[in-house]
Structure formats: structure tokens, C-alpha cells
Amino acid sequence: xxxxxxxxxxxxxxxxxxxxxxxxxxxxxxxxxxxxxxxxxxxxxxxxxxxxxxxxxxxxxxxxxxxxxxxxxx
Numbered sequence: 001x002x003x004x005x006x007x008x009x010x011x012x013x014x015x016x017x018x019x020x021x022x023x024x025x026x027x028x029x030x031x032x033x034x035x036x037x038x039x040x041x042x043x044x045x046x047x048x049x050x051x052x053x054x055x056x057x058x059x060x061x062x063x064x065x066x067x068x069x070x071x072x073x074x
Contacts, residue, residue, distance in 0.1 A: 009033035020048035
């Protein structure tokens with residue numbers, strides 16, 4: 001239960017390596033679980049990176065790109 005986990009946070013670091021659709025769907029509890037600068041999202045196809053960035057309440061930047069995949073941090 002991500003909402004219950006988010007309630008125990010924020011955590012020092014939250015790392016999520018899942019598909020963009022799931023990252024968007026779970027944006028609220030994931031965002032609530034991570035402090036500023038403590039969020040790493042990966043498993044994102046480049047063409048979905050903008051949609052993932054838009055779902056989060058913080059500034060996310062593309063920290064790395066490799067073979068069509070993106071890592072967002074914020």
C-alpha cells in the first residue's frame with residue numbers, strides 16, 4: 001500500500017524503476033515519500049519523459065539518457 005508507505009515518509013531517497021504509466025499513476029504517493037532532491041525515477045522511455053515530469057509536483061530533470069531510456073531526478 002503506497003499511501004501507507006508515503007505516510008511513514010519522507011524517506012532519505014526514493015528510487016522507482018518502473019514503466020512511465022505506473023510512475024504517473026503512483027505520482028502522488030511517490031512524490032510524498034521523497035524529500036527535495038531525493039527522488040530517482042527510471043525505466044522511462046524518452047518519449048514518455050515529459051508526461052512523467054508533468055505528473056510530479058517537483059522539478060525533475062533528465063540526469064541520464066541511454067538507448068532511448070531516461071532517468072529523471074529531483
